[in-house]
Amino acid sequence: MKLSRIAQLGAVAAVAVLALAGCASNEGGAPSTSAPASDAPKLSGTLNGIGSSAQGAAQTAWIAGIQTANNGLTINYDPQGSGAGRKSFISGAADFAGSDAALKDEELAGTFALCKPGTKAIDLPVYISxxxxxxxxxxxxxxxxxxxxxxxxxxxxxxxxxxxxxxxxxxxxxxxxxxxxxxxxxxxxxxxxxxxxxxxxxxxxxxxxxxxxxxxxxxxxxxxxxxxxxxxxxxxxxxxxxxxxxxxxxxxxxxxxxxxxxxxxxxxxxxxAKVVADSPLVSGRAANDLAIQINRKDTQAGAWPLVLVSYVIACQNYTDAAKAALVSGYVQYIASDAAQQTAATQAGSAPLSADLAKKVSAAAASINK
CATH class of the missing domain: 3.40.190.10 (Periplasmic binding protein-like II)
Structure with missing residues (x-):
């Protein structure tokens, strides 16, 4: 399975979903009107995510898009809240978490049930609002x-x-x-x-x-x-x-x-988006952990420093290789320009900058590498 092709597939699906009302699989299923090219690889399996309710509308649109192009794929996202998402991911009850706050140092110091022993989770920013x-x-x-x-x-x-x-x-x-x-x-x-x-x-x-x-x-x-x-x-x-x-x-x-x-x-x-673009990454994190230190005192013209960056939290290395491939492919799809534009249309979010999207895609591609 070539993840770069998966990301391209997701981008095609994201364009199609702009015309959809967008509903996640656990909310009734999405219309399958945007089949990908016949030579594109297929994603098959199930992912379960729990977390941010702020991220919920974007997840609904993303899930509808990628499932439209992948009939064998089911992604469930339960917007219980960021804290519930992180706890569920840490315990192994969810394959990934959606969180409006990056993992705390004390959380990173612990263990993650789905990650290979001795490895940690990473924070991948996917949603700015x-x-x-x-x-x-x-x-x-x-x-x-x-x-x-x-x-x-x-x-x-x-x-x-x-x-x-x-x-x-x-x-x-x-x-x-x-x-x-x-x-x-x-x-x-x-x-x-x-x-x-x-x-x-x-x-x-x-x-x-x-x-x-x-x-x-x-x-x-x-x-x-x-x-x-x-x-x-x-x-x-x-x-x-x-x-x-x-x-x-x-x-x-x-x-x-x-x-x-x-x-x-x-x-x-x-x-x-202006504020996030002016904000550095949190120091001292792993190479593929992209937690952002938001500049809350940004006073540039038009800035809105009361902003959240919402993350997909995933393992750097999963014990289940098949699960790792699905998470990697899904996050690469989310980071695509088309998927980010879909979220902007459906949820009113700010698309990731080209530079940040590139970093997210590369970090997602590194999962289990």
């Missing part, structure tokens, strides 16, 4: 917030929508004398990790907790997963939450502008 500060306040549009005020709201220090801290950033806005309902993630979440990391770095006086995958304050309402916080915020008037932008959909939630440097920027995938 801005995190929205989304709100449901009747009559309020174009809300502007800075990191300090966001930190005070989500830590419970600012509790009214007409608080002077919010009013000072929104001259002329009609802010209600209403209690703010904070909605945060209840589960171990990579989105929470990225959100709290942004606040810890940009508003350390107001946000007194370190970056964490578990929301650190006893404030507001908690809900599980991307869809959970969106539903909770939609159903609670005068609410505010943080969520991967792809999850907002047709909920009607508004997205606040973010103060970056001296400007207020609107959320955009392009702004998120």
């Amino acid at each position: 801005p995190i929205a500060v989304a709100y449901n306040v009747p009559g309020v549009k174009d809300l502007k917030l800075d990191a300090e005020t966001i930190a005070k709201i989500f830590s419970g220090k600012v509790t009214k929508w007409n608080d002077p801290a919010i009013a000072a950033l929104n001259s002329g806005a009609s802010l209600p004398d209403a209690t703010i309902t904070v909605v945060h993630r209840s589960d171990d979440s990579g989105t929470t990790q990225n959100f709290t990391d942004y606040l810890a770095q940009n508003a350390p006086d107001a946000w007194t907790a370190p970056a964490a995958q578990t929301f650190p304050f006893q404030v507001g309402d908690a809900a599980k997963g991307t869809s959970g916080v969106v539903a909770a915020a939609k159903n609670a008037q005068n609410s505010i939450t943080y969520v991967d932008e792809s999850g907002i959909g047709t909920s009607g939630l508004q997205v606040a502008q973010l103060k970056v440097g001296d400007s207020f920027n609107k959320i955009s995938a392009e702004g998120a």
Whole structure:
């Protein structure tokens, strides 16, 4: 099986899926209307992934694309959350994990059930998306917030929508004398990790907790997963939450502008991509581990430093060679330009830069080599 050909096959499938509504195999199956060239190799077998709910919409599109071209392939992805994904992968309950946070040093120091003894897992970035500060306040549009005020709201220090801290950033806005309902993630979440990391770095006086995958304050309402916080915020008037932008959909939630440097920027995938392009890899990792140290203080024009990079976490060396070939081929497909454009269309993410995509593809191709 030639993995370079597999990656090409996936790219063909990704083009086809742009026209699909896109549904994963565990959500009813995708139409098989984009058969590959007859001489292209086939992928056959089953992969099970668990993890990031933010990555869920992109996984749905990717799975639909590659399965359209490979009738013998089944990929199941359960968006239980990043923490659940990493735990499941470490224990061997999942073949790969989707995670909005790279593996921690202490996780890398342990063992991985599906990896060859003495080898570790690697972090492969596949999905870039801005995190929205989304709100449901009747009559309020174009809300502007800075990191300090966001930190005070989500830590419970600012509790009214007409608080002077919010009013000072929104001259002329009609802010209600209403209690703010904070909605945060209840589960171990990579989105929470990225959100709290942004606040810890940009508003350390107001946000007194370190970056964490578990929301650190006893404030507001908690809900599980991307869809959970969106539903909770939609159903609670005068609410505010943080969520991967792809999850907002047709909920009607508004997205606040973010103060970056001296400007207020609107959320955009392009702004998120700019920040990632300016960010270095985490030092001290294995050669094929592409964990990114996000530059949360990026102030370039249009930047959106409240961004998440979501990873596929896989073994560098699997004990099961057939499983390794499937994971390698699937990630090479995901990194293809066509598949990245599919995710951009279906989920509103920012495509990987050409340089980063090349690194991801090469790292995926190195699995079990």
